[in-house]
Amino acid sequence: MRRSISTGVVLAAASTAVLAGVASAGPGAVPACGANDVDVAISRSPEHAAGHSAFLVRYTAAADTTNCALAGVPSNVVFYGPDGDTAPGISATPQPGSVATPVTITPGHAGISYLVERTGEQPNPVSAVTFSLPSTAGDTSVRAPWPSVPVSGADVQLSAVVAES
Incomplete structure (x- = not known):
């Protein structure tokens, strides 16, 4: 026994x-980042190619214990007009050649991606945007206020998330 x-x-x-x-x-x-793990902020980017402008999407740790990863391009993007309704006619597609490389989000280590638009096209007033984080976590849907600049044109391209330098 x-x-x-x-x-x-x-x-x-x-x-x-x-x-x-x-x-x-x-x-x-x-672990993969979920919606509650990151804070998302969007601002106008001074960097862009000729004939285009860009918006910087910044992913920061939502808590001082955050340690999670994002990899790829945001998806399921929906823009909202000033009245809160869906802004019609704006679509978002991944930039050609976007590569899904894991980026770890922790306090002090943020990730960034870009929304790139053509300049000189029809301005579309936008107040907010929702999208799914590039992640395999359960809840990845986030909403962020849009800067007080209209989206230009009907199609914006999204880049993959990379580590902020």
Whole structure:
């Protein structure tokens, strides 16, 4: 009887050690960011290619314990007009060549992406935007106020999230 209790204790201890090793997996095991993990802010970007303008989307840690990853291009983008209704006729597509590289969001380490538009096209007043974070977490839908600048044209392109330098 003592022998089986000792074997049971050893197996339990070994199982605990194995599970502890899985739970504290290497540095690549950063969980995906959910909507409550990040704060999103949008501002006009001074950087852009000729004939285009851009908006900077900044993803910062929502808490001082945030440690999660984003990878890829935001999706399911919906723009809202000043009246709060969906702004008609504006679509968003990924920029050609966008690469999904994981970016870890922590306090002091933000991620950024860009919304790029053509200049000189029809201005569309916008008050807010919603989109899904590029993440595999459960709830990824976020809403951010839009700067007081209209969106130009009917199609904006989105870049993948990269680490802010």
